[in-house]
Amino acid sequence: MATSTPARRAWRVLTGLLVITAVLFGANALGAHVLKGGTWVPELALDLQGGTQIVLEAQTEDAEPSSEQLAQAVAIIRQRVDASGVGESEISTQGSQNIVVQIPGNADEQTRERIQASAQLELRAVIYSAGPTNTFVGEDGNETPYPTPGPSLAATPTAEPSNGSDPAWVSEKLWAEFLAYSCDDPANDPSSAPGDQPLITCDTTGSQKYILGPVEMDGSSIDDATNGMDPQNGQWNVQLAFDQEGARTFGEISQRLYGQQAPLNQFAFVLDGSIISAPSMNAVITDGRPSISGGGIDQETSKTLADQLKFGALPLSFEVVSSDTISATLGSQQLQSGLIAGLIGLVLVGLFVVLVSYRALGFVIIASLIVMAVLTYILLCLLSWRLGYRLSLAGVAGLIVTIGFTADSFIVYFERIRDELRDGKGITVAVEDGWARAKRTIYISKSINVLAAVVLYILADATVKGFAFTLGLTTVLDVLIFVMFTHPVMQLLVRTPFFGGGHPLSGLDPAALGAVYRGRATFRSPVVTGPRAKRSRGEAERRQTIAERKAAELASQTAHGSRAAGAEEENA
Numbered sequence: 263m264a265t266s267t268p269a270r271r272a273w274r275v276l277t278g279l280l281v282i283t284a285v286l287f288g289a290n291a292l293g294a295h296v297l298k299g300g301t302w303v304p305e306l307a308l309d310l311q312g313g314t315q316i317v318l319e320a321q322t323e324d325a326e327p328s329s330e331q332l333a334q335a336v337a338i339i340r341q342r343v344d345a346s347g348v349g350e351s352e353i354s355t356q357g358s359q360n361i362v363v364q365i366p367g368n369a370d371e372q373t374r375e376r377i378q379a380s381a382q383l384e385l386r387a388v389i390y391s392a393g394p395t396n397t398f399v400g401e402d403g404n405e406t407p408y409p410t411p412g413p414s415l416a417a418t419p420t421a422e423p424s425n426g427s428d429p430a431w432v433s434e435k436l437w438a439e440f441l442a443y444s445c446d447d448p449a450n451d452p453s454s455a456p457g458d459q460p461l462i463t464c465d466t467t468g469s470q471k472y473i474l475g476p477v478e479m480d481g482s483s484i485d486d487a488t489n490g491m492d493p494q495n496g497q498w499n500v501q502l503a504f505d506q507e508g509a510r511t512f513g514e515i516s517q518r519l520y521g522q523q524a525p526l527n528q529f530a531f532v533l534d535g536s537i538i539s540a541p542s543m544n545a546v547i548t549d550g551r552p553s554i555s556g557g558g559i560d561q562e563t564s565k566t567l568a569d570q571l572k573f574g575a576l577p578l579s580f581e582v583v584s585s586d587t588i589s590a591t592l593g594s595q596q597l598q599s600g601l602i603a604g605l606i607g608l609v610l611v612g613l614f615v616v617l618v619s620y621r622a623l624g625f626v627i628i629a630s631l632i633v634m635a636v637l638t639y640i641l642l643c644l645l646s647w648r649l650g651y652r653l654s655l656a657g658v659a660g661l662i663v664t665i666g667f668t669a670d671s672f673i674v675y676f677e678r679i680r681d682e683l684r685d686g687k688g689i690t691v692a693v694e695d696g697w698a699r700a701k702r703t704i705y706i707s708k709s710i711n712v713l714a715a716v717v718l719y720i721l722a723d724a725t726v727k728g729f730a731f732t733l734g735l736t737t738v739l740d741v742l743i744f745v746m747f748t749h750p751v752m753q754l755l756v757r758t759p760f761f762g763g764g765h766p767l768s769g770l771d772p773a774a775l776g777a778v779y780r781g782r783a784t785f786r787s788p789v790v791t792g793p794r795a796k797r798s799r800g801e802a803e804r805r806q807t808i809a810e811r812k813a814a815e816l817a818s819q820t821a822h823g824s825r826a827a828g829a830e831e832e833n834a
Contacts, residue, residue, distance in 0.1 A: 268694065271759060272750035279633075279746040285358065286640045293647045304639070305646035306366065307654035308352060312589050318580035320359040327359055335567055335580075336361060338534065361580065366652050368587075382453065383481025383571065386461060386474035386518065387427035388528035388540055394445045394464065394471055411438035425518060426475035427526055433458045440473055453535030465537040473535060474530055478515060483508025487571035489564035492555065498564040499555035500539075506813050509550020512612065514551075519543035531571060536598045538570050596655050604662040611669050620676060622760070623769030626751055627672045634668060634743045638736055647660040653728070660732030667711065673749060674707075675700040676769075679752075683772050687758045690762060697749050704744060711737045 293300020305311075320327045320335070322564075325794040332355045339361065343351045352364040369734065402408040413434035432440075435580040443450065445464035452463040457477035464471045499532045504512055520543045530540040541554045554567065615624030638661065645651035678700040680693035715734030719727050755761045761768045 267408060268690075268753045272753040274390055275746050275750045277743075282639065283640075283745075286637070286644065288774075290640055290643050290647070293644075300647040301643055304535070304642040305650075305652045306597075307652040307657070308364055308366045309655050310653065310658075311366050312455060313586065314587060314588065316365070316369065316585045317356065317583040318361045318363065319583045320361070322359075329355075330569075331363065332359070339363060360583065380387040382534055384457065384477045384532040385479035385481075385483075386530050386532055387425075388472055388530050389427060389431060389460065389475055389516070390431055390440070390473040391470055391525045391528070392440075392446075395611075396442050396444045396477075399764045403762075405593075406436070408442040410442055411435050423475075426478045426515075427519065427522075428475070431475055432473060434471065436462070437459060443471055445469075445471055447457070451535065455535065459533070461535075463532065463535055463537060465540065471535075472525075472540065474532065475535075481506060481571070483511070484571060487568045490569040491559070498559050498561050499553045499569065500559070500564050500568045501553050502551065504550035506550070509548070512552065512572050513546070513548035516543050516545070516547045518820075520546050520742060531555045533570055539567055545833070575701050585644055597658060600655065600658040600662060604658075604665065607662060607665050609667060615669070615673075621675060621767045621769035623764075626748060626755070627669060629751070630672060630743050630748045631665065631668060633747050634736070634739055637739055637743070641735065641739075653732075655728075656726055657732040658748065659726035660729040664736035664740070665734065667737065668743070671704050671708070671744050672704055672739055673750065674751075678703075679770070680775050683770065683775050689762050689770055689772075693752050693756050697752075705741070708741050752768075758782055764817055 288303070290300050292303055318339075319330065336355060340351070340353045343363070343365065351366065352362075354362050358361045366576075394526050397407050397409070397801060415433075417433055417440055419430045419433050421430045440462050443462050443464075444460065445468035452461055455461045455463075459476055459478075461474045462471065483504050484502060485505050485508075488501050489498060489499050490501060515529065518662075519529060521527070522543075524542060525540075527542045528540050529543060530537045537553055555647040559567070588753040588757055605792070610627050612624065613632075615627050616622075620627070640651060642651070646653075675696065677695035679692050682695045683689065687695065696746065712734055715730045715737065719730035719734065722730060756770070759765075764771045764773070
């Protein structure tokens with residue numbers, strides 16, 4: 263059996279990196295040329311590309327909408343815009359009754375309709391519920407997706423449903439659609455489903471999917487919704503108050519659901535097609551004042567649910583006051599300046615590592631930066647296609663900053679290699695030992711960078727999230743390039759005569775590095791002569807530890823004392 267050598271491992275790792283790169287390019291090519299959704303150019307955000315600005319005015323019968331109502335409307339519109347796959351949008355209030363929506367690029371008609379539509383709160387009975395999986399274990403033992411329902415399946419119920427929670431609503435085709443339904447598929451948009459038909463949808467967390475009956479009540483029946491703590495059990499809950507007609511209808515529904523087996527005893531509150539709560543009916547409620555409790559509801563979640571029920575129930579409609587195109591002239595100039603700054607930084611880094619510090623070894627850093635740039639670019643294209651990510655000016659700043667962070671990893675690695683050479687080790691051994699020491703330092707450093715990026719992304723303003731995202735993404739790529747490109751390339755280069763032989767221009771010349779140690783605190787004179795000997799001796803002296811420096815001083819004093827004693831004896 264052949265022994266795995268460092269060179270063979272290096273080739274395997276480089277092959278793996280090549281495969282990963284090919285897969286990424288293949289996936290993007292599939293999206294760009296087959297699925298027609300991909301792009302070979304990353305999508306730009308509003309500040310760089312320009313886009314569409316839509317001003318909405320709230321239409322109310324009497325008083326102006328409150329600030330809470332506008333804030334909830336902004337949150338709902340933001341959810342709708344994000345659901346349409348548009349990233350880096352800006353939604354804010356203007357004045358006492360206007361909402362300004364700024365979307366990168368040109369907003370299509372579907373997005374406009376989604377923005378203008380009033381919040382739709384529906385109350386539907388639960389017929390069936392299950393986990394979010396849409397696969398089954400086949401005969402071969404592998405997970406297999408449920409097939410898409412064919413046209414031959416019956417779409418009408420076999421029996422006439424008697425009420426909104428009758429399982430007879432579930433036809434053969436509806437059941438097949440439920441099995442194949444994926445909560446993560448953006449193509450599934452339950453918000454536009456007809457109210458007189460059953461609905462397949464998921465909760466807002468995507469952890470459960472449901473078959474719901476037709477709409478039996480809507481949000482206009484809710485007069486109020488507040489959160490509070492039950493003094494009897496100390497649990498947080500949400501108190502609802504229906505109007506007169508709503509109280510009568512809900513009383514009839516509670517009589518039907520109370521005492522049924524789960525999930526037929528549940529009633530779902532559906533906001534814009536997603537279930538925000540699906541509590542079970544624990545009593546017959548005829549006074550129109552039910553409460554929602556349990557299920558891990560705390561003070562924060564109860565307040566959020568109460569706001570969704572109360573504000574989602576408001577008949578708050580919007581009228582488009584204006585729809586204009588935003589120019590990106592300033593943003594394009596800033597992008598051009600940013601790219602020039604990044605190019606200048608890259609050139610300066612290249613000149614420094616090649617001409618000043620690492621000689622030919624600097625070209626390894628340049629090659630690593632080029633590989634990282636290629637992977638970063640293709641990932642941004644994929645994220646633009648799959649997640650609607652858009653590159654903002656803050657994101658460009660994150661990419662520029664990454665040049666220095668990435669070069670820092672390579673410098674740590676190369677300096678560790680040089681330290682091993684100064685200890686008198688061979689070049690191939692120095693590369694392996696330097697790698698073992700450098701990777702621990704780099705892993706810790708990059709972990710801190712990723713943690714900082716995650717915290718910044720979670721806590722910072724939306725304008726800074728682009729910087730945090732690109733910083734975190736490129737930091738992860740930095741580690742990948744360090745492991746799968748830089749180190750394998752070094753393992754191969756040190757087996758060439760130029761680098762392995764310690765050529766003066768290779769950056770790995772032991773003599774130029776001051777590799778003059780015999781062991782700890784023991785030195786010998788440099789083996790080179792001329793100006794290089796002076797540089798080597800100076801380099802060795804700078805690299806001494808405190809113990810080594812003290813030992814050298816003691817040896818010097820002892821030698822000086824011996825010479826002085828010998829001189830006195832001669833004079834005597």
